[in-house]
Ligand SMILES: *[C@@H]1O[C@H](CO)[C@@H](O)[C@H](O)[C@H]1NC(C)=O
């Protein structure tokens with residue numbers, strides 16, 4: 390108890406105030422909190438202590454991780470904070486003077502017994518910016534322990550970065566490689582803009598979704614490159630207002646809405662806009678998948694997918710309301726998720742299978758529109774479309790020919 394005031398004094402002395410363009414910015418340098426950044430020593434505690442100081446300071450605060458490799462176990466960067474804005478800075482602050490693109494790297498411990506949930510968790514923070522850096526999940530050692538691709542009740546491995554209950558967040562120019570599970574996950578994020586992300590993992594790494602989004606609102610993802618072992622972006626249940634633009638996706642499973650309708654109490658997914666995306670060598674282009682035996686009714690509505698280029702994609706356009714990956718399905722149920730106002734516009738390129746368009750609805754889909762679709766099969770013969778309970782409106786050029 391007697392040591393508390395002394396500790397506080399030290400913390401205050403370590404906060405540096407700089408003046409940039411009039412507004413004072415407080416910089417909290419993790420090296421002042423004992424972080425080594427040498428890739429060997431464990432920097433978990435120094436980083437969490439530095440976060441407490443940064444989060445507790447009022448005004449515009451930068452938590453600086455200067456170039457180096459910070460070797461860390463699971464960390465929780467939680468608010469609420471006093472800082473009006475908080476920048477988690479892994480990028481060299483003056484990029485113009487340095488062509489070498491030096492930045493900080495966060496490198497994950499490979500000892501799975503240390504992890505209870507995810508690796509890096511930002512939570513309950515308003516006005517956070519994560520700028521630059523390399524997030525290396527060191528996942529290859531963990532992938533053999535992932536049973537989720539074949540067991541429904543599997544133990545889920547740690548996601549590299551999770552944003553939970555965050556508001557007004559920006560994530561810029563961050564590189565994520567080899568996560569143990571997902572690269573980035575959003576849970577109940579409100580207003581989050583992610584730009585310039587570089588996401589990569591081996592094409593055969595299990596469940597390494599690029600960005601998974603759940604129960605969030607106001608999400609924008611622009612100018613990203615995502616090549617991974619699972620979905621580039623997966624839009625799960627309970628989301629409203631997801632905008633994706635100028636993304637290169639592949640290798641991987643493509644872009645998906647879902648899977649939806651697996652658990653009780655799932656929310657609707659509304660207002661999704663995906664445009665100007667190039668898919669290269671992916672399993673799917675855009676896919677909406679819902680479980681056929683859903684415990685709760687929900688809806689997926691008001692979605693526009695436009696200006697998409699498919700390069701050697703197995704299933705460029707696919708709606709599958711009989712998703713059922715774990716057991717032999719009898720297909721005797723109708724999915725409780727209803728699909729409404731789903732538009733595909735200007736979708737071009739090549740497929741590696743003859744079925745280029747698959748519209749497999751449960752309860753008949755409402756307001757499906759396909760406009761200007763031109764998908765060519767790489768092998769012999771043409772492409773075709775398959776439909777179940779899907780009456781779409783067709784506008785403009787159509788190849789394959791619409792199903793009747
Ligand atoms: C915010 O500031 C108040 C007053 O200085 C302080 O008591 C509190 O601990 C600070 N909050 C955090 C998260 O550090």
Ligand SMILES: *[C@@H]1O[C@H](CO)[C@@H](O)[C@H](O)[C@H]1NC(C)=O
Pocket residue numbers: 723750751752753777778
């Ligand atoms: C099509 O919709 C009807 C009405 O909801 C349903 O009874 C039927 O099982 C559905 N068919 C398929 C193939 O899912």
